[in-house]
Amino acid sequence: MFNEQSATVSEPNSGTEKRLLEAAGEIFAEYGYRAATVRQICEKAGANIAAVNYHFGDKEGLYMAVLRSVPDAHAEKYPADYGPGTAPEQKLSAYIQSLLHRVFDEGRPGWHTKIMAREMIEPTRALDTLVEEIARPFHQELASITRELLDSAATEEAVRLCTLSILSQCVYYHHARSVLSRLYPKRKYGPNDIPRLAEHITAFSLAALKEFAQQNGGISE
Template sequence: MCNASNETTAKRLLEAAGEIFAEYGYRAATVRQICEKAGANVAAVNYHFGDKEGLYMAVLRFVPDAHTEKYPLHGGLNPDATAEQKLRAYVQSLLGRIFDEGRPGWHTKIIAREMNEPTRSLDTLLEEFARPLHQELASIVRDLLGSRATDEGVRLCTLSVISQCVYYHHARSVIRRLYPEQRFGPEDIARLADHIARFSLGALKEFAQQKEAAS
């Protein structure tokens, strides 16, 4: 019973902290604000997370952890899947994470705030989550570009694929105004994932052919 109560308190603190940190930022947010929102004693933060910084890091880890299992980057493919299949699965997974209707609004907001107003936690966040995400895609891109691919080419193409996915989310308020017909429901996201994958595959194949022709 005690363990269940502790887990409930920790979860309430995580949810409350996520909203407060996303709204005010790490530096301006206070432990008292968080505890009042969570209905918890101030001492509970020290008990469960050590201190304010520990709570903040737990919140940052909570966001990607909540979606990794639901949207695995390999999309449930077999290990012997083709690079083309892996790219499609990756794009579908990334868009699924970004546009997940079940995720609270503060999830995206707190990550964006951390990138714009970095704390000491950013390096940990990048190493634990962002770098593996980029490395996974870079491996797929390198396979598609072929043996003559350069590190620069792999890097630029990797960033281009990710940027396509992220832009649709970050600029969706602008996109809706410029293109009112563009929707972002589940079926729309599925079509968008297919478009980005096909568009990227076309570009990657063209780059690979150019390298072969120049050799």
């Protein structure tokens, strides 16, 4: 994992911090963590090189802050809106709608998707931190909903596979958009399709989960 100082960066509270985060996001996305330089970032941000150490500790700290800012911004903008006592079917619908809104968010900077994809392809030590702080809780939330909808005898593997299947349905529209545009050139999926896609994915997933529940988990360890 990144060092302790790098892992405790606070929310940006100054114009310089915000400029550094935005500039760093673009530079890291374009060149990758290893090739990008603090000098490049500071020149783009119009900031003194010492500002990186002052606000983020070092290059690692800045990179970690940039990576954290991406999912944090999406989670704040599109929360899965359900409270205590909500039926699991409604929780699943809310979760899927939230995820699709994040997938189709056209208002996010272009580097958001690029930098996260680069981190997956060329992982740094930051990936461990991202998994523990962001990806694992996000997966566990859906796994908890999935477990509620499956029979109590469902195995952990059944819960895991069903959870990943639901996630895959949602993110496919983004990850495979270049392929989809060629397969269906007259049909482009976008934000306006979210209600219909959410309804379809929810209904499709609930039907599958119901079948698994009837099979007492269906998949053995």
